[in-house]
Amino acid sequence: MDQIGGIMLSPNELKAKIKRVFSFKKYYPVYCTAFFGLLITSAFFLFFVSFHYSHEVEQYRINTENVLIKFKNGIEHYTSLVKSLSGLFYASEYVSRDEFREFVQGTLIRNPEIVSLMFIPYVSSDTRNEIEMQVQEEVFYNFFITELNSADHLVRASEKKVYYPVIYVEPFNLNKELLGFNFAQSEVGLQTLNYSRDSGKIHSMIRDDQVRDPGNNNRIYLFYPIYNNGAAIVTKSERIKSIRGFVSCELDIEDLFDAMIRDFEIKDYYMNLYIIKEGIEENISRKIGGESTSNSTDQLNENEINRDFLFYSSLQIANNEIPIELMPTGDYYSIFGDLTANIILTIGILLTCFLSWYFAGSVNRTSIIEKIVDERTEELYKVNDYLKSEIVHRKEAEKKIERYARELKQRNEEVKRFAYIVSHDLRGPLVNMTGFAGELRSAITTIENSINTKIGDLDENIRQDLNYALNEDAPEALDFIENSVKRMEGLINALLELSRIDRKEIKLENLNMTEVFKSTLKTLSHVIDERKISVDLQQLDDVQADRLAMEQVTGNILNNAVNYLDPERTGEITISSKEDSDEIHYTIADNGRGIAEEDMEKVFAPFRRAGKQDVKGEGMGMAFVQSLIRKHGGRIWCDSKINQGTMFTFTIPTIVEKGENENGRSKDSIS
Amino acid sequence: MEEVKIVLVEDDPGHSRLIEKNLVRSKITNDVVKFSDGQQAIDYLFNENNSFNAESGIKHLVLLDLNLPVVDGYQILKRMKSEEKTKNIPVIILTTTNDPREVSKCYDLGCNVYISKPLNYEQFSEAIQKLGLFLSIVTVPEEGKIYADY
The missing domain is CATH 3.30.450.350 (CHASE domain)
Known part of the structure; x- marks a missing residue:
């Protein structure tokens, strides 16, 4: 292990090594500048020196020649001097010592x-x-x-x-x-x-x-x-x-x-x-x-x-x-004594130093920039990591949401299934109740028939009791049982209906809502006429919706409006519509008895009824309506003031999602 | 007709009793074998050792409820219609729901008649009596279908 450790570089050592190599490369321009600067300087220096040297040699040669000419002239001076002395002797036959x-x-x-x-x-x-x-x-x-x-x-x-x-x-x-x-x-x-x-x-x-x-x-x-x-x-x-x-x-x-x-x-x-x-x-x-x-x-x-x-x-x-x-002589010529050459050498070296310094500086600046870039990159990596973890979180959250959605769907399924099973299984006992009630009735009939032949033999009191029991008590009890069964059946059917609505597919078609409301009002016409209710049906926007569903919705709402009017004043119902950005609002307002604040939450709840229970019903109507509206992707809400009136507003979106949109065909078939 | 044995699979004893009563009321005198859960019915229908086979000459007719403990009506129906030995036995579904999906599902699985139990007693007894009438005139064929003269 030690040996391997000795041979292999640890990551830090490797990094340091890379850094050394990298920093040599980084300072490469500086080295280059110094090297070439000195090279050029020495080249200039040598060139100048050699130029100067040859110039000096030439100058020296000329000087030397001048020296020789002077010597020659000097020698001539003495020869002419001697010659002129000879003239003395040519002047006379005899020249005395004094002469x-x-x-x-x-x-x-x-x-x-x-x-x-x-x-x-x-x-x-x-x-x-x-x-x-x-x-x-x-x-x-x-x-x-x-x-x-x-x-x-x-x-x-x-x-x-x-x-x-x-x-x-x-x-x-x-x-x-x-x-x-x-x-x-x-x-x-x-x-x-x-x-x-x-x-x-x-x-x-x-x-x-x-x-x-x-x-x-x-x-x-x-x-x-x-x-x-x-x-x-x-x-x-x-x-x-x-x-x-x-x-x-x-x-x-x-x-x-x-x-x-x-x-x-x-x-x-x-x-x-x-x-x-x-x-x-x-x-x-x-x-x-x-x-x-x-x-x-x-x-x-x-x-x-x-x-x-x-x-x-x-x-x-x-x-x-x-x-x-x-x-x-030694003093005559000295390479390094030459001022110009020295100046060139000095300037060259100084320039080299300056350029090297400058490049080193620029390299340092570059490395500062690199450092900044590294820091920024580091930051980016951090941000990136953060984003990555964020994405992971998002994905987790999405998964969670998906899981919740799945669970919700499952729960919803379970609830529906529960509703279905309950409604289904609840009918079983009712079958028995009605069945055996029927058996009892037939048994009573049998008893009655049997007794009627012998009734005269019985004591008056007993006969009266028997008569009362068979004709009053027993039928009354059976009636109660049967009514309760009917009531229960109604509730069960409503529950079943509600679970069916969720399963039911809606079929979109172009609907003239004015006509839909009109036909609904027609079914209620006898009540409207009887109670002298004034209905203001305005021109409504058309919409794409399921006809049956809309009939059910309008039926329920109008039914409520008609049924829950205040008997002390003339009923007024106003039906209007308004186009919003991507949906149409339909409003049905009445001046009925209104709904109390504390009852508002019961309005759309199944089996719940608000206010005075003087109208028949299972309390499922508005639950159906809400369910149907939701199936269309719309909303429904209720504004009401007790003793003043109630206003139901539901919306149907005008933009239909493509997946649900099968109206193209329906449209054609309508037109 | 005398040879036809009615197999009544019904977990609710009240329903079972009411069905019997009404069958009797409509003069159906065939033997009725009752089972209160699906498994008993399966055991009876698919037991090699019982007298229930084609050679015995005894024909069967099954009145089947759907919601049963242990093994439900769908499973019984499915199995009966998928096995050679039992697929010709007429099956009458007699159940509380009238959900259209359930009805079509049962027909898909091969049930012969589907009768829902109405809550109205008159209707219920009427339905059972109609069934009794139906059974009295029905001949259980060698293969497949029930032939009714009415």
Whole structure:
């Protein structure tokens, strides 16, 4: 039992379960709204973000290109600067140190990023001593063409075919170590200078500052060749033949870039420069914009780099190419820092919440309505139950009524049967009474006849007594017996008649009631004439009724009216009729002796007679009348005042129930 | 005629006596067998051992009242007319009521004559005497009907 109980749900549990499932279904719109609301919000958010993102990428690319253009322009600025410096040397055969200093002074002030500006003449092994002496005489007594030894110390240059030493350098105080340094010492330097000489164009060289601060600073050297005035410098050999020297601009790469990006509008960039110096790549990192410009402190972690924003390019500086990598800093772009996206996200979530709340509310309202509906339904069920029980009660009541009706019918039958049996059985003794009375009479006759022959022999007194007994007493007694029997027979017949009336079927036909009354009055005419009774028979409404019954009814009523008149005044009888809604009222009024109040109830009762018993009868007349009227579905009543008169009114319905209506044929037969 | 035995079934001894008297008065001398209730009549009429059968040569005529104790007149009449042995016995209903329904019912059941007992003694004795006259001229047939010459 326990196991079964465990498996099976009790009705309440089942109800609860159904309710849970039902309530999930009920809140389904809310869940849907929340789900789709968040879905749409995130879709909008992502769309906007990705749109914004690609827009940013594009913007970044454009910005980057602008950066590069600026860089390019910056580089051109320095190349043109070098070129203009060469103009100084083309202007005269000889340029003095002071002339050179004066010429570059303004330039150096405007461009502090320039490390130095130099004049580097072409010196062959033949002219080396001459040049060294000339400089020693003019300015520096300890001047030599120098080069770096293996320990990176400046020493007098060894014997070379060609020297490219620095003769003028400005600003001199910061760069005096460079004076006399032979750029042609290194293979790279010689090659660069030779390329420049051979092409007549600016060539650049990237290398550390080996002389002043060795191995520390990245320097770029721009070399521009100067040829002898008036020399043909079209071909390479002509250029080699007529080379006079180079003007050079030395720049610190980091300072150069710092200078170039100083006034940039774009911000929060990282810039990586990849500098290849003598086959070794070196990385310089710069943050554009922001506060910090220090080297490598803001270096991005490799993982943090957003590859979408990684931009590669290169900066061409004469023959040297500096690869550049540009990328935004962490501050540059943040998805969640974007206001519009956040606004969209916020609005979306709020809207979702609101809609969910609204739907939940509407669901609640719905459930309130459902609850009300449930309550109403409950009430209806109650009313229904009540009505059902009411119907049951009604049915019971109907059954009761039916039973009562049946019982009543049965009782009625019994009463009728009783009346019949009584009347039948009552006759038995009467037969004996009359029979034996008759026997007695014949016995007396026999006695008389027998005695008459011997009567003379008897004593006078005895004869008189005998005579009296036989001729007076006995016949008188027998008369009383026989009268009583007759009276009893009358009563019994009346009773029998009454029970027969109930059984008798009435036959409806169209009756001219005026004629019916007329013929009844005719049978009473001798009494009416004798007593000088005035009868007012008005024109009466016709009706459908049983002819014999109506004759009996009118006979009885009129008989009573005639018989119970007040002998002290002239009798007056008025017969009238009146049509009511569905019945006709017939009224027979007389000015007779009337019926006393206390006698009114006897009027229609069988065997009861009201008032003075001076008229023969069994007291059954009005009982018959009532019975007959009732059989027609009508009513009869009596209004009377003692010593003033009596008024009988009976009604016959004009609407006959179909079941009883057989008058159609009768009507035809009459017409 | 001598062979006809009258069976009088009447519960009221007064009636019975009056009927006898009047029969005698009208010179009917047949044997009268009287029964005061229906059962006795049934026992007599349907007893195999009594002399009441066709072979004995004794004919019967039944004067029957309707209201009888134990078994009423209708039942006796019905049974008599439904059995082969008794259906040819003439039955005269002699009763107090003259209700038309009763009368027709009795004729339907097969009674031969229906006489009501009038309360007037002259009429009553007249009726009985007429009956006596009737019986004196009647021949009880082998089958069914009573033939009267008048």
